[in-house]
Amino acid sequence: MSIFPKKNFFLVFDSLLPSKHLIKFRKFVFFEPFMGNDIANRGRLSHYGSTERKEFVKALKKIRSETELLLEDVEAYHIYMAVKQTQKVPGDIAEVGVYKGGSAKIICAVKGEKSLHLFDTFEGLPKVDDIDMVWPFYEGKFAASFDSVKEYLKNDHNVFFYKGVFPDTSGPVQEKTFSMVNLDVDTYESTKKCLEFFYNRMSAGGILLSHDYITTPGVKKAFDDFFDGKSEPVLETAGSQCLVVKV
Numbered sequence: 001m002s003i004f005p006k007k008n009f010f011l012v013f014d015s016l017l018p019s020k021h022l023i024k025f026r027k028f029v030f031f032e033p034f035m036g037n038d039i040a041n042r043g044r045l046s047h048y049g050s051t052e053r054k055e056f057v058k059a060l061k062k063i064r065s066e067t068e069l070l071l072e073d074v075e076a077y078h079i080y081m082a083v084k085q086t087q088k089v090p091g092d093i094a095e096v097g098v099y100k101g102g103s104a105k106i107i108c109a110v111k112g113e114k115s116l117h118l119f120d121t122f123e124g125l126p127k128v129d130d131i132d133m134v135w136p137f138y139e140g141k142f143a144a145s146f147d148s149v150k151e152y153l154k155n156d157h158n159v160f161f162y163k164g165v166f167p168d169t170s171g172p173v174q175e176k177t178f179s180m181v182n183l184d185v186d187t188y189e190s191t192k193k194c195l196e197f198f199y200n201r202m203s204a205g206g207i208l209l210s211h212d213y214i215t216t217p218g219v220k221k222a223f224d225d226f227f228d229g230k231s232e233p234v235l236e237t238a239g240s241q242c243l244v245v246k247v
């Protein structure tokens with residue numbers, strides 16, 4: 001029998017260096033400088049040892065250094081994995097709510113040769129109703145330069161831009177089907193219009209993700225009303241998103 005059993009070693013170690021301090025120590029001394037996790041400093045992605053997560057963390061760190069991304073780490077990871085895991089599902093990818101192209105770039109990091117259709121006014125939120133006023137939202141908030149976003153994504157293949165208020169700009173994709181759709185439009189009216197357009201065009205197994213499900217009442221109401229009576233459950237995720245898999 002060992003005079004220094006493992007269990008006792010860890011007990012002594014734990015009492016000398018409680019795990020909450022150890023986590024901080026690991027973060028600042030090891031993981032943060034070398035592996036770049038916890039980039040947003042909130043919505044921290046844990047269990048980052050796998051090759052897949054390391055690749056994601058590397059891509060996310062680069063994207064955060066290049067543009068402003070309005071997502072927590074875990075939210076960005078949900079988008080990344082949804083795109084990756086729907087490679088086998090027939091259809092294109094779409095995003096409504098592009099802003100400066102950060103979330104689109106995450107999609108590009110993992111979409112392969114799939115087509116990505118990007119919709120935004122690039123002049124900010126089109127219309128804000130009373131239900132959306134919980135946040136300091138206003139018409140024109142999140143305006144971004146269309147040319148800069150096109151420039152930012154110019155080396156990514158099969159990426160198509162549609163400038164203007166969705167769904168007025170949806171004409172060219174009326175006949176398409178979709179394997180993954182990322183919504184980040186902040187308001188009730190825009191979310192409702194997006195669901196009405198995309199739901200029937202989603203392939204079975206396709207994933208519909210939306211930001212701000214738990215943070216903005218308009219987005220939540222649009223989802224809850226739309227999926228009331230439909231078979232798909234609306235899954236509230238970590239972070240503020242919701243996720244639906246089309247049946």
Ligand SMILES: C[S@@+](CC[C@H](N)C(=O)[O-])C[C@H]1O[C@@H](n2cnc3c(N)ncnc32)[C@H](O)[C@@H]1O
Nearest residue numbers: 070097099103120121124142165166184185190
């Ligand atoms: C919060 S920003 C998107 C952030 C971006 N996805 C990111 O992660 O960095 C919301 C965007 O939705 C766009 N938007 C909202 N409603 C829209 C609509 N009906 N048609 C087109 N764009 C819309 C706004 O112009 C704005 O750029």
